Each structure stands twice: as structure tokens, then as C-alpha cells.
Amino acid sequence: MKSIKELVLSLFVLISFTACEENETKETTQEFKVDFEKFTLDNGLQVILHVDRSDPVAAVALTAHVGSAREKEGRTGFAHLFEHLLFLESENLGKGGLDQMSARIGGSGANGSTSRDRTNYFQTVPKDALEKMIWAEADKLGFFINTVTEPVLAKEKQVVKNEKRQRVDNQPYGHNFAVINSNLYPEGHPYSWEVIGSLEDLQNATLDDVKEFFNRWYVPNNVTLTIAGDIDVEQTKAWVKKYFDEIPKGEDIPNLEKQPVTLKSTKRLFYEDNFARAPRLTMAWPGVPQYHEDSYALSVLTEYLANGKKAPLNKVLIDDEKLSDNVSFYQYNSELAGQLMLTVTAFDQTNLNTVASSIENGLKDFEQNGITEKDLNRIKAKQETDFYQGLSSVLGKGFQLAQYEIFAGDPGFINQDVKNILAVTPDDVMRVYNTYIKDKNFVATSFVPQGQKNLILDNSILADIEEEKIVEGAEETFDPSVAATYEKTPSSFDRSIEPPYGESPELNIPKVWKKQLDSGIKVYGIENNEVPLVQFEIQISGGLLLENKDKVGVSNLLAELMTKGTKTKTPEELENAIESIGASINAYASEDNITISGTTLSKHFDKTMDLVTEILLEPRWDESEFELLKQSTISGIQRSKANPNSIASNEFSKLLYGENNILAYNNRGTEKSVKHIELIDLKDYYKNNLSAQLTNFHVVGDITEKNVVQALDQLNEQWQSVDVNIPELPLPLYPEKSTVYFYDVPGAKQSVIRFGYPALKATDNDYYPATVMNYRLGGGGFASQLTQELREGKGYTYGIRSRFSGSQHLGEFSISSGIRTNVTFEASNLIKQILENYGRNYSEEDLEVTKGYTIKSTARAFETLGAKLNMLSNISNYGLADDYAKQREAVVKNLTIEDVKALIENYIKPNQMIYLIVGDAETQLDQLVELGFGKPVLLNPNHENLD
Template identity: 35%
Template sequence: MQLSKLTLAALCAIGVAACAHQYSSSLPGGIPLIEQHQPADDVVAIPYQKFELANGLTVIIHEDHSDPLVHVDVTYHVGSAREELGKSGFAHFFEHMMFQGSENVADEEHFKIVTEAGGTLNGTTNADRTNYFQTVPVNQLEKMLWLEADRMGFFLDAVTQEQFDVQQATVKNERGQMVDNRPYGRLWERVSQAMYDFGHPYSWPVIGHMDDIDRTTMADLKQFFLRWYGPNNAVLTIGGAVDTEQVLPLVEKYFGPIPRGPEVTAMEKSPARLSENRYISMEDNVHLPLLFISIPTVYAGHPDAPALNVLADILGSGNNSLLYQSLVRPSLAVQASAGHSCMELACTFTMMALAHPAAGKSLADIEAIIRQNLADIQQRGVLDNDLNRAKAAIEARSIFGLQSVSGKVSQLAYNQTFFKQPDRIADILASYQAITEDDVLRVYRQYVLEQPGVIMSVVPRGQLHLIAAEDNFTPRTFDPELDVSESQLADLPMRRAVDNFDRSVMPVAGANPAIRVPETWSMQLANGIDVLATENDETPTTALLLKIPAGNFYNSPEQAGLAAMLAAMLRESTQNFSAEAISMALDLLGSTVRASANDQDINLFISSLTSNLVATLELVEEILLRPAFKEEDFKRLQQQALQGLEHSLKDGSFLANNAYRQLMYGDSIAALPGIGTLESIAAMTVEDIQAYYQQQFKPAGGKLIAVSDLSEPELSPVLIGLLADWQGKGAALEFMVEHPEVKTATVYLVHKDNSPHSDIRIGRPALPRDLTGEFYEATLMNFVLGGAFNSRINLNLREDKGYTYGARSWFSGDQFSGLFTASASVRADVTAASIREFMHEIDHYRSSGITAEELQFMRNAINQSEALRYETPSAKLGFMAQMLEFSSGPEFTEQRNQLVESISQERINQLAKQYLDTAEMVIVVVGERDKVLPQLEELGYPIIEL
């Protein structure tokens, strides 16, 4: 869909055309057309048609023929809020179970079928809904409908106790890895428990309590499925290069015979109501004390929600916000923010701050400053720019949200599920356009000012003296002996579909769609920047990626973090404007400018509505050519970097990556994290940053990639004018990788306190990256070992053993060197067993090689995935960045396709023998020493403690 460039006022003034009538009787069963939404071409909106099957399934179809792919989403209106006391985590458990096969899809085949079709897939659960989705080449649509229908209507009879047990272990692993072993991981769980009354649908975590998960039985799960997973409680949304009249018969064929489930009524809106502040606290394995304040407000879709969002923006979004100015700028906090989080039944207004240890402030002091900020809003009022910034942001977000078919389908599914109105863009834009200063001040006084909330303190272990106040609230917890209530899940009958076709036969995909590689044009700017661009007229936007050869590898080990600090300083004050003024100007344009450093480049990512491109690029020139390098900005960023690194040193994955890199790269800059080390950051000065900028931050040799709805004649003059006064060439990169001699077939153990999980890295030096050479061949070889969800490693450690939430292996590299790495975060009690399984899978693959079936699976999966590679501007930027990096034309994609088709079993097996010798690998383990050392000793490897 092509959109013209409109102002926000114009967008909101245009109406939306819609009609409702019965669809053509030639369609199966005369499927009723509930609504047809076909707005004018110049309106920011998502066209769709909405239907309803006789069994209650809502079907939404959005036609978008810009790319030969389709996105299929099934959203069930069931999340953790539909669960019962003592039975938490059921909806999330089903997110796992429904990938385990169904009556006509074998165990562990769902992922394999979608991957082999060249697609991607996943599922997500929150308090209010669960969704399952996949993006595939359009010729695979029927197969996706067959898959989704099979688990909707033919799931329960296929569930085995073994599948149940494995996924129960996997869910517990996920909770351990993503909640219990993550810094501040239990924050939301504790706050929700204090915010909502005992038994409120939001009072337990989506992932569930561990005790509830342990008590769960397969009978419980089956009843939960029968209650909530009927077609009348689901929305099927299909978007992409489809024809509605061809899709509907397929939908009717696969979903039509599935019987309705029990009727589902809307839950009552139930924002929390507190009579006084509730203070709670916890010690955690963290470095920085955190204060989190949460105040109940309204619910999703409430008319006051947009004004509350603007209020949160004023208080805590960006460096113009009150909290940034009062806490972060004076270095009282490392980070501070505010937000307004909405769910179906309730919303909360939140404020948080990570206290800066050097400031010597307790969380009580931080709370006092936050409350003073709240009080100051009455005197400050609401400024014109507060409202204009919010309106610009919602306009830009609405347009950028149309860049992918998955993004559009997600919006349609969400809005239908909760508001029965699939496309709400016009309404949302209008609601923000109508907000006044009085509206914001009214909601401020009504919902936030002096209103009670939950105040959570999270402090490092042994530092309870830092909490904001003594706990005055203890939540009631579930007692299975006492809290017994009548269940709504009892004795629901099984439902069986009656088909007039053989559902056990998987549909055959049609011919692969023609893939259109982006057509590019190129030039070189007078200052030596190489430009590669493509026209993309799906949305009126422009995305730019500027790469300047000044990355981490230009720094010595003693300078580690210098490039990253320069990138951060580029978003601070300039010679003519404060950082706040630059940020406000970008916000009012709805534009984004981000700077970051990687190994070889400092990257500037620029995203803009094309109508605002020239104004955005004027700001980019100011940022790049006239940085102020103020001492106060540097000192603040330096302290934030130090505290951020201290925080990262509490994270097992960060520690494992650090130790692994040091073993692989020794004393080289490549061994050190891009952010730097505590020593290098502390020794850095603003003069170092200035000197590095003057020496290295030069345009010659740089690369500029552009994706825009502007044609070459329209865009090239804009780019030629960009940075015309910027001249010079930085020093050449003098960098060589020499892998140190380390003891291989050895376990290197890093101790981490109070760790319920262990982080494992297994690997060795490999080969530099290329596009079509041996490196690429090695990635093909690894695909079935650890490169896909249903790879040997992941199926073993996650699906068969239940040791981890996920395990994988991969080849990584740049033009200098590369690595082969296998990794997972596993339960501490199975650390040694996990290493044993890793080594078994790698050794077995090396000795026995790839099977003919696996080889064909790899070929199908990789070649058919090409339809998904160029859809969004971001994907196109990445694709073209590769072309510039390797001085290649787009023909490399065809060379890769031919390589995938022609690579032999013998070549795959040769590469496996060459790069998968575990005797040449190191094993890094980050975990609690007392828990894991006795296990590791049983493996028989030498152990070196780092």
C-alpha cells in the first residue's frame, strides 16, 4: 500500500469508508462479510475484510501484494487473566504445548514444517491473550492454515504424558532463566501481587508460580483447553499477497468443521483501588538499587488513556523529561523513566529510577525527588511542545507500523480481539489530536497526584538500609489446603470435528513465488562516502544507515570503549544546541537518530517521515559535524557506562561471553566488550574522545545505505547536499587477530553467586566471514546441528531432556577471524549433563555426518526463506550493507541459492570433520561453584577456575 505524505491534522480529518453485507453466495456456506474496510489511498489505515464462520471464528483478511509472503496469526482471547487461583501459568503452558504436535502433525514437527517452508514462527502469551503466528512465502499459506486448524481442533487426543512432562520442565527453565536468574526479574511479579487484591486476574504472573506449575496435571490442561480454545474465542488474521476469494474456501475447509467451544463473556474492567501506599522490598543479585512506583489508573481503550500517556511522556520520556532533568542529568540516577502501561482490565502509571551509588542517595531520597517532580507539574503546566511531541510520535508510529505485513496483521488481530474494530489508527490519531492541556492536567489530578500506589525497592544483597521505607504490606499467598473454590473447568466434554476430506494429508505447496531482489542505485559523494540506495514506496518514509570506519577495532585494548563513548557523545550537546534541544526537534518531526559502535564502524541510523527528511538531515549534520564534547556530558556518560558495566557483571550470559572472548582472542581488543572495561572507562577523558573524533571520525571510506519512497532523481540531490562540508580520511585499520594458545578440551569455570542456572559456551576459532565461500558453507553445515529450532542440539537439550529454554550453535565472523560457538543457559543441577549432551551431538554429527533427509530439509528451509529477506526497510538496509561490505552486487543471492542446491553430503561432512573437533574446543561455564564443580569433575575434563 502506498501512502502519500499527510499532516496529522489532515489524517484525522479524513473519514474511513466501510460497508457491511453478505459476501458472494459462491463462497462456501455463504460466509457472511461482517465488514469491509477500504479507506482512501491517502489515509493512514489498514484495509481489511472481516468474516465470521458458522462456528464463531472471526476471520480478517488484509491484501498486501508488495512482497510474495503471507503472515498468519491466530489470537485466542485467553491469557493468564482467565486462569484460577492456584492454577497460574496455564495459558503460557499452552503456548509451549501447542507446538508439540497434534493429531495429524507429529511430535516436534510443527517447527520443522514451518522452517522447511522457509518461514518463521512463534507464539506469545500475556495476561489477556495468546497468539500463534508464522510468516511464510505465500505459496505455503494452505499448509499454515492446516497446521493452525489442526492444533485448534485436533490437539487434545495427541497430547502425551511425556510431552507434558518435558514442556513442564521447559517452562520451569524459562522461568529460571528469564525471571529468577535475571537481575530485577521478579519486579513485575512482586508489584502485581501488591497492586491487585488476592484473586484478581492480574495478581499472578503470566509465566505462573513454580508451585502451581508443579501441581499442574494433564487433566487440568485439557479442561483449560476445552474451556478457552474454541473457534468462537479466536481471531484468525491473514495478511499478505493473497486473494480473499481464494483464501476463504481454504479457511472454511480447515476451520469450518471445528465445533464451537463454550460461550465466552467479556471480563469486567477492574483497575486496582488502593487506600494507602503499599511499600514492599526485596534483595536481589544486582548492582544498582531500583525504585519502582506504580499507581493504578484506568483500562485499555479508556478515553483518558491518551492523556495519561502524554503525562508519562512529560514526566519520564527522553532527556527533556522532568525525571531525566532532576535525576539523570545531575547523576543522582543512572536511569529514570515513566510510563503508562495498559492491559484489557487495568492500567498503571509507573515511575522508576536506578540510583547512582556514587551520589550517596537512598531510595527514600529518590522517592522524594520523584514526588517533588509530580508536584511540580501543577506549577509547570503542559507546554505546547509536550502535546506536539506526542502527536508527532503517534503519527510517525502509525506510519512506521505499516512497514511489515506482520506488524499490520498484529494490529488487526489485537484490535479485533479487544475492541471488535480491527483498524483503529484513525481513532487513535484523532484521540491524540483532541488532547488539550486541560485534559492532561485533569488526568494528572484525578489519577496520579497524591494517589496511593505500590512502591517497590530492589536493593543489592545485604543493603536493605537503602530501601525507600519499611515494608507495610504482605500479600496473601495461595494455600492449596484452604483456598479451594468451584472451578469453571470441570467436566467439559470433548469436541470432535467431522470432516469430508482426509485431514491427515498435509497440503502440498504451490510453486515458489518469484522473488524480487531490491533494485539499487549507487554513487559516491565528493567526500568519499559510498552510497547504495533503493526505492521503496510502501510507506512515505526514509531510512538511512551511515557507517563511518571508526569502530572498536581502531582502539587499543587500553582504549576499549572509546568508539562506543564517541557514539554516545554524538547524541549529546552540539556547538549550537543542547542535547535537549536536538532531541525535542527530532521528536517534533517524528524522527529517530541512533548512534552505536561495532567492531569496524560507528553507525548512525536515521528514520524519518519523508516529508520531514530535509529538516531531519539538517539536525544530523549538526550532530555529526559540530559535537560540543562538554565535560559535564562526558562525566555523566562515563558514570552511566561504569554503572552499566557493573550491572552487566551480574549477568551470567555477559560473564560467559566475556570469558569466552578472552580465551579466543587473548590480549586483543577483540577480546574485550565493546562498552569497554571498568579500567578503560575509568581512565578515559573527554580529551581522548575529542582526539579520536579529530583523527578517525572522517567520511572517506564511509558507507551510506538508503531506503526511501523517493526515486533516485528525488533522493540523490538530498544526499549530495548532505555533509558536503565534511572532508577527510581517518587512519587505516591496522588489526590482526592472533588466537592465543589455550588449553582445549578443558572446562573454564567462572563463579556467579546465587545462580539457579549455568551459562555454557563451547567453541573454537573457525574462519572469517564471507558471502558465498567456505564460511557460508559452514553455516549451511551447522543448520541442522544447531542453527534451527528443530536442530539436533535444541531437540536434545530442550525438547527431549528439558534442560534448557533453548540451545543452539553458530558460526560468527568478520573479515579478520571467526568462531564456532555452541551455547545454552541450563538448570544448575544439569550443568554437567548438558555439556555431555552438547559434546555427544557435536561428536556424533562430526563422525556420522548429515543425513539425506536433513540435507533436503536445509535446502528447502534456506532457499524458500528468500521471500522474507527484503520486506521491511530495516531488512533492505541490512541486505545492502552486506553488498557494500563485500563489494558485491545483488547477484550474490543467486550464487547462494545455487550453492545451497549444489552442496553435497560429502562437502557438508568434510566441513563437519574440519571444524567440529571437540578436542580443539574450550568449555566455559558460568555458575555457582559449589553447585556445579562436583558435577564438572565427573566429566573428566581438566578444570581451570577463572
């Protein structure tokens, strides 16, 4: 590992953020750089441009310096509400707004996010659509608010409330953050309420409230526009000025003062969680705002204390005391204040007082020993790799530039930020521990399963959480068909005319190289030197397919154990060897393979592959690690039994494949099967099933074919192949008739649905055409009928999708969503009607929109390293040609409406479908008879957790 001084120098050689007006003073180099140009319009709009010609795409991000911290008590959730509203309509885009345009122009899907301090809206588009995006973003900022009417607001309130139910109310530990924040921050502090707001505040929001909020904060002088990608700078400037210049400046917006907090005493709170199946202890200390000088050492501290085999908290809680398999410690820093969050999800029936005592022992260990220079450098190496990963897409670069502009006052703050990261010393880490954690007051929450109050931290008081009641007809109604009437905002030119496309970009298909090694390993690679990173994956066919139904979970445990040491390295030594070069190596199992994947700096690829070779060829078979993994897996299975989404996934597989098919099982196994697995089972699987002849190696990044092959020499020479027979499982047939199945989760705030049936394998000739056919049904986001009718038309859900998914061994069609509980029947019936009518209603317009999106979106199909890795996987696993993207383009261009209708007839079967619902049986079960498929089958009549 390099010294700190050397690491600083190497980073500054590789990284250079400079403003374009300084270009004449820069030396011409070949090093990695992210140049930018920044300018400000007269109305205060900050504009940042970055050129990246690696792919024919452009990323546009509009970031408003407003989040939940700018809201008023009693009117919370407004910033997040606008994240939703701004996609729906604007004066010149019309109804459907940015979402509909995204489908036409081949965009990545217009999206947004909200934090405590900012809201952003972003999309990556083919470069020929850049002017369209600038026009649309300007319309959003200056020509939008008049389109928000009472029906629009009423509908979007329901969507946001559904999101809260899905992400908070219907999730294990979902209310934990709200309890922490309302007790860590004093009443009235802008971080004392949640970003998503409260259901009551959202319901009480008036149209006047909403318009007042928009007019105050969504103004050019509070917004940063970032455009990154394959752009003409001068032309882009001209477009920005044309579309944004005449939007009037808003009132001056003063900077908010920092508002750090102190706790006068420690607070302990508890809650019996309806969805939890294991006790969880969270401890939160006041921290520091973003970019505070101490935030850098605190980042190292939290990483060192909890992450990895050497971490003091990991050693005590996981390895020694075996109280948990899940310890996390991190900073949650925002503009005005920050917090330190330590969370331990304990094993079943573990008393949280024991956990708290062990945390204290782990912290004492750190107090006595501190952090070594070697461990500090190991953590910094990881931060270096993470930095590059954040810049591996044009959107990532745009986000980072906007982040520094808004919260540090200068996109070029990266220079100081990196310097601050690398300047941290061991003394700094101990100093911030003593300043912010040692003997300091904190907030502690004990979230435990229902009826297990005996496990909570001593002296805890009941947390104040208001659970929503399930009431039929409780939501206000609205008519989504009512068109907004308003006087259009005047403009100096006709903004209703959508700008034309630019010159169409050529599909840039990465060049693939291939090599079969003597051992049988098949290597597929793409060289890409945009960032000094390499991503790779080793796929070994088999996985769950080679397991015995009585001991399901062997391949999963084997994959997990492979990274827990080698013959010559303890688990801690292996972990340190990986992290010291800034690499990551992970292993996991799936239905049809075991995969070892990783990311590394290109300069360390050889060392990384040496470690991968050791992991593969010299397993440690550590008995204690194996027992810990078994306990961890069983705990995870137990916890998943209370998660409605996990329940739906597991039960759907059982119904889809039947108990005699290995694919009916979750590859983690069941509590019973995992308990019966011994270490010898893993050794037998390893000996008999891991074969070089069944292995595909995919690699993308800043490395040549020659260097990859050389790095694989040892693995190629030493890995002995064995003959393995992958069973060819018969695919189940469509059900003869539809049946409704119900899994009861009393009090569920949403009904989780999984509707579907067995379908095409990924290798079937109709597989890709079927996915194209599905675009307007449920695969196209806001361009799909399911989203338009259930979310936009009725407000029943936050999101819904349909999809064909498959591999060379299996395939299925599924519809998935979380539906507001009190409309479970209505939503299910509407889905059924949409499916029944899809073929007869499919139109030329549907086909035109589908073709437009599918063909244009290929321009951004291979932009990131991850996308290129997925391309190699498609080529190797499914026998696709290197230019399969061009071939698919031809398939789409030649599709006729008759072709699509034939695909619908063959592969959309609403009356031969499994209808699975996980929800509150007491209030919803009986109504489902009206679907017309007979009496629903209750899967857990005695409320037992099915294994």
C-alpha cells in the same frame, strides 16, 4: 510542526481502514491504506483478511482471547503453557507439529506470545505455503488436545520452568514485577499473578486440568484468525472454510467486566537481590484499561515526565541530582485494568529515599508548569512515526487488526484510536495527572544488592519471594520417545494429507542503487514506498579496532556524546528538533565501526539529514554531558557484573582472543579504563579516525536516489577526509585442546554456557556454506539437534543455539544457552556428544530439510525495511553482489552431503573448544571433570568481579 487540526487531517488522508463490503463507496486514491475484509464462520471463528502484494509472503496469526486472566488461583501459567504445547504435535501434523513443518516450508519460525488477556500463534511464510499454514492452524485448534499425554506435559513443564528461571529467577530485578502485581491487585484479581505462572502451580498441573482449560478457551468462538499478505482473497476464504468450518463451537464465553483497582494505602516493599549491583526504585499506581478514554492522555503524560532532556523527572534525577542514568515511566494497560510504572535504577550506593524525594520534586515541577502545546505536538509526531513502523510488515498489520478486533470489537477502531491520540490537549494531560498520580496511593519496591538494606525506602517491609533451591534430581523424569496413543477426531475428509504447495514465488530482490560522493562517502539505497517511512544508517569503520587497550571505551563514549547537542544546539534543543519532526536518531559504537542510524517520515528526510550533518560535523563537546555519560557507563558496567549472560559474553571474549587482542574487550570498556578517559581522548579519536572515505551510507524507504543525494549535499561538501589505517588483527587459532572454564555465581538458578572457538570471517568463501551446515546442528531452532535433544528430549533448557558470526575483521563459532543448574554436567556432556557425532550422523534427510528451508525462506528475506537495510550492509561491508541472495540459493542447491561433511570436519571441533560455564560452583563445578578435559579452571576463585 503542524497544528493538531492539520495533523489529524494529514493522518486521515494517509490512513484508511475500511471493510471490503464498503469498497463501492470509496474514492480511488493513491494514499497509504490498510484495507481488510472480515467475516465470521458459523462456529464463531472471526476471520480478517488483508491484501499486501509488496512481497511474495503471507502472515498467519491465530489469536485466542485467553491469557493468564482466565486462569484459576493455584493453576496459574496455563495460557503460557499452551503457547508451548500447541507447537509440539497435532493429530494430522504428527510429532514435531508446526515446528517441523516451518523448517520444511521456509517459514519465519512458528512462534507465539502470551499476555494477561490473549495468546497468539504466528508465522510468516512464502505465499506458496499458505494453504499448508491454514491446514496446520486448523489442526492446532480442532485436532490437538488428544495428543497431549502425561510424558508430553511432563517435558513441557520443564521447558516452561526453565524459561521462568532464565527470564525471572536468574536475572537482576527479575522478581520485581511479581512483587508489584501481587500488591497492586487484591488477592483473587486475575492480574495479581504473573503470566508465566509459578513453579509450584506448573508442577502441580494435572493432565485433566490442562485439558479442561483447553476445551473451555481454545474454541472457534474465542479465536480470531488473521491472514495478511500476497493472497487471493476468494481462494483464501475457501481454504479457511474447508479447514475450520467443521470444528465445533465451544460454550458461550461471556465478556469479563472491567476490574480497576484502588489502593487504600501506600505499600512499600524491599528485597535484597542476589543478581543486582545497583539499587532500583519502582513506583506503581493503578491506571486504566486498554483503550480507556484517559489512556491517551496518560500515554502523553508518562512520555513527557520521563523521556528526554526536557522531561521533569529526567532533569532532576539525571541532570541536576545525578542520581541515575535510567528513568522510565510507562502505562501497562490490559483489558480489565491498567497500571502506571515508574522505575529508577540508581547509581551505586545511592539511597532510594533520595531518589523518591527527587521524584517528588520532578512531579512538583510538572504541577507548576504543565505541558506546552509544542511539547504535546512533539510527542504526537513520535506517535505518528511509531504507528507506521508497526505496519511495516504484513505480520505487523495482521497483529494490529487482530488487536482491535478482540479488544475494541472492530478492526476499524483504528480510526477512532488515531482520533483519540490526536485529540489530547494540555489540559487533558494535567487532568489525568491529578486523577491518577497526584496524592494517590502507590506500591513502591526497593530492590537492592545483597547486604545493602540501608539503601531501601523508609518504612519498607520485606517482600514475600520464594527462591528455588538447587537440588540434584529434583525434577520428574519423562520418556520423550513414548508415542501418544489416542482416538483421532473424526473429520469429513482426510486431514492427514498435507496440502500441496501453490505456485512457487519468484525471489523478489529489491533493486539497489549506488553512488559514491566526492567526499568518499559510499551511498547504497533501496526505494520502497509501502509505508511513508525512511530508515538509514551511517557506518564509519573503526570502532573498538582503533582504540588503545589502556583506554578502552573511547569510541563508545564518543558515539553516545554525538547526540548530546551540537555547536549551536543544547542537548535539549537537539532532542526537541529531532522529536518535533517525529524522527529518531541514534549513535552507537561496535567492535569495528561507529554507526549513526535513524527513522523518519519520508516528508521529513531532508530535515533529519540536516540534523545528522550537524551532529557529525559540529559536535558540542559538552563537559557536563561527558561526565554524566562516564558515570552512566561505569554504572552499567557495574550492573553487568551480576548478570550471568553479560558475564558469559565478556569472559568468553577474553578466552577467545587473549589479553593482547583489543577484541578481547567489551567496547564499553572497564570501570578502570572509563575512569581514565578524558574529553580530549574523544576529540582526538574524532579528529583522527572519523573519515568520509571510511563511511558507508545505507538508506531504504519511501525516497528516491535523487532526493537522498540532494539531502547529503552539505555533508558531502563539508566533511573532510583523513587517512585512517584500520589494523588487520591476526585471528587467534583453535585451542590445542579443550578446556573447561567456570565463573562462580553462587545460587545461580541456571548455568549460562558459552562454548566455542575462533572461526571464519564473514568474507571467507566458506562462511555462508558453514552457516548452512550449522542449520541442523543448532542454527535451525526446532529443526536443530541441539534444541531437539536438550529442550524437547530432556527438558534441560528453554532454548539453545549454535552459530557462526563474523565480520570482515573477526569470526567465531559459539554455542549458547541457559541450562537448568542441576543438570549442568549432563547438558554439557550431551552437547559434546552431539558435536562429536554430527558429521558421522549427517544424513540425506538433514540435507533435504536444510535445503528446503534455506531456499524457500529467501522469499521473505527482504520484506521489512530493516531486512532491506541489512541487505545493503552485507553488500557494502562484505563486497557481496546485489543479487547475492540468488547466488547463495545456487550454492545451497549444489551442496552435496560430502560437501557438508567436509565443512563439519573443518569447522566443528568439540575437542578444541573453550567450554565456559557461569553458574553455581558449589553444586556443579566438581562434576565437570567427567567431561574428560581435565580439572575445570575457576576464573574467580575469590569471588572477585573480574574487570
